[in-house]
Amino acid sequence: MSTPPRVLVVAGSARNGSYNQKLATVALRLAEQAGAWVTPVDLRALDLPIYDADIEARGMPEGARRLRKLFAASDALLLATPEYNGFPTPLLVNALDWVTRPVAEDGLPSGMAALTGTVAGLLSASPGGLGGVRSLLFTRQFLQMNLGMLVVPEQFGLALADQAFDDAGALADPKSLASVDRVVQSVLRTTQALKQKQA
Numbered sequence: 001m002s003t004p005p006r007v008l009v010v011a012g013s014a015r016n017g018s019y020n021q022k023l024a025t026v027a028l029r030l031a032e033q034a035g036a037w038v039t040p041v042d043l044r045a046l047d048l049p050i051y052d053a054d055i056e057a058r059g060m061p062e063g064a065r066r067l068r069k070l071f072a073a074s075d076a077l078l079l080a081t082p083e084y085n086g087f088p089t090p091l092l093v094n095a096l097d098w099v100t101r102p103v104a105e106d107g108l109p110s111g112m113a114a115l116t117g118t119v120a121g122l123l124s125a126s127p128g129g130l131g132g133v134r135s136l137l138f139t140r141q142f143l144q145m146n147l148g149m150l151v152v153p154e155q156f157g158l159a160l161a162d163q164a165f166d167d168a169g170a171l172a173d174p175k176s177l178a179s180v181d182r183v184v185q186s187v188l189r190t191t192q193a194l195k196q197k198q199a
């Protein structure tokens, strides 16, 4: 029997009390309940500067190496990102840009190779009525066409996110929970199918 899917759970928000962090945590719990091995990643804690080739020339930031290592040790990504003017956040794009830069060394693949083949599921949350879904098209394109991830077709944008969670962080509307679960289950199914093919 193959090992459970190893799933990174990431929120693209740089805000305490983030709705996307709450949504990511809901997804994390669902993945965990389904038997996945989950690892939450705090992008802010990586403390990555805005990408700068001169900084890179002085040495790869530790946070980029850490994130590369996390991707190298994972099968899948569950991502909840806010929409900033119809785009995924600079925090997210910058962190992934940095991950593409470390070369293969110390038995680890290059950052790019660590990202390629990762199965990804996309979520977003916004106090607005569209739930941030406009950005998901760009996020999908970025992850899939540039980083070589396999983004599952299912996705979900949580609208009116400021009213969507109870005090314990649970989604009040069962339909929203079911929509998150559809993304999570698709990611886990696809990951297992790929593992079986490779076995």
Ligand SMILES: Cc1cc2nc3c(=O)[nH]c(=O)nc-3n(C[C@H](O)[C@H](O)[C@H](O)COP(=O)(O)O)c2cc1C
Residues within 6 Å of the ligand: 013, 014, 015, 017, 018, 019, 020, 021, 082, 083, 084, 085, 086, 087, 125, 126, 127, 128, 129, 130, 131, 132
């Ligand atoms: C620079 C900026 C641009 C934003 N643009 C959008 C937008 O295009 N669509 C949207 O629904 N909300 C937009 N918002 C509002 C965010 O959805 C809101 O701040 C949300 O709380 C961010 O997610 P978080 O709670 O996970 O941090 C924007 C916020 C900022 C700071």
